[in-house]
Amino acid sequence: MRTQPEPTRRAFLAALPAVTAGLASPAAASQEEVPRWGMLIDTRRCIGCQACTIACSMENVLPEGQFRTSAATYAVTNGKGQTGMSMLPRLCNHCEEPPCIPVCPVGATFKGKDGVVLVDADRCVGCGYCVQACHYEARFINHDTGKADKCTFCSHRVEAGLLPACVETCVGGARVFGDLNDPASTISRRMQAAQGKTSVLKPEAGTRPSVFYIGLDKELNGRVQGASATEMMWRPNQQGA
């Protein structure tokens, strides 16, 4: 038996009693096999509502204008002149080969046994080297703390048997969080069902992300060759929140 519930909303509600029991006996956790957390994002289900962006900001008390996750929105026009909307939710990829770890001069960034890449805020000096090294613009220097900040897969919630805030709030159920080591987990089953049609951001970077996508447009999986409607961008510092 796992200490964490099956990580979908429905499974989460169904497993609430188990969560309570699990919390009551934390010692049992040490005997369990270590999970490897990952996320699967079905871009076809994302409607770009930014509920994930706001839920993350509220949960992690982020400074105004700084985000650990967001959903970029693109208007893609094909050769026939037909235009459609594409969404790309982004967050820390919790890479298997994270380039942010070797550059950290004080070893503040580390990867836990569960695959989650975290920052030891007591040790971090705010030098910003990891911000440069990240291929995915997942990191930033927090205005309030002056230290490196990023998505933690809401590790404080996951340890308590809850889902990450972005997953729990996702309107379209686009984000699936779970244990990649458990073949019976929803994320593993969904990835199996996708029959290898999942992809990752910037595979050429060789970072082996733990965040996978279904329906990811190849033209959007890194730096995008296209125009930017910058005048429509939300920039709280310039336009007010």
Add this chain to the structure above:
Amino acid sequence: MNTTVEILGFTREPGWLPWAVQYFFLIGISAAAFFISLPGLAWRHPEWRGVSRRALLAALVCGLTAPVALLADLHQPGRFLNFYLHPNLQSWMAWGSFFIPLYLFGLLLYAWLCLRPQLAGLAREHEAGTRLAKLYRALAYGGHDNRGAIRVAAVLAALGAVLVLLYTGMEVMVVRARPLWNTPLLPPLFAVTAFAGGLGMTALFEALSGHRDSAPLLNRWAARSQWAVLALLAAWLLSAFTGIAPAAAEALASLRGSVSWRVTLGSLVAVSVLTLWVARKRRDSLVLMALLALLGAWLLRWALIMGGQGIPKMGATFRSYYPTLTPDSALGIVGTAGLFLTLYIVLTSFVPWDESTQAAGAAS
């Protein structure tokens, strides 16, 4: 073929602020100026004796200012202790935290050994018993001109300077996530522009102290350094156009649509060509060459570090950096300049940097 418009994107602020540009600029100039001081002070080459003294002054002023800018970039200066309590030796930045004190210790030791005879001379010039005379006498510590010790200190400082030039280039070069930085040409480009800036700063100090007879010598070396800068810029462009270096090609592709980047790259080449032209055509002039060489060295670092961080890694939106009147932006640059000026005034007020004083100190 699809066309894409980013309707809603999220750009990141730069992780490295103008403090970093100031640091890279000043520490590079300091290391280069130290090397310029060697022919006259360590090897006693007559042609270089005067120039080398002003070069040592430039190395000291820049070398003592640079780490302050670096500490300021940490948002809380006391955090530097973690570099020594928890070093991660896989990181070039961690190595840098050891190279900087090595270089500064070597530089200060070398400067002190070079200045001892002069300090003894100053102690004799001042009325015996005054505080200043006592201070000069204590600092002179006998005033012996020990060439062997100077050379040993020069080797130590030279090792530190080479390591500082190496790590500042490598630290930026290894960032694969930024193709503009990820080129093996970057460390030599930083080093060569540091030498161009070091020559410029030395020339400026020469002009400020009224020593214009060294202008042909400095202009000769300034022209050589600008040829090297232009050669490295051309090599980068060639590697990008031909696709020999995939990262350079990717960087160039990402900049192709940006007018501001065309202006920036054009400005870099133009400043270098102009410095070269001035150095060759106005061999007896110092100030214009000095200012242009310093501008070129600073502009390259600003364009690469601040401009480079504005190129999107994800999405389509460039984020231009505009300096603001805040301590971590324009006021930081002004503050660094203020510290630089203060150190220049203090060092030139209490230690004369011309040859006649040195000769007097050595003779007596």
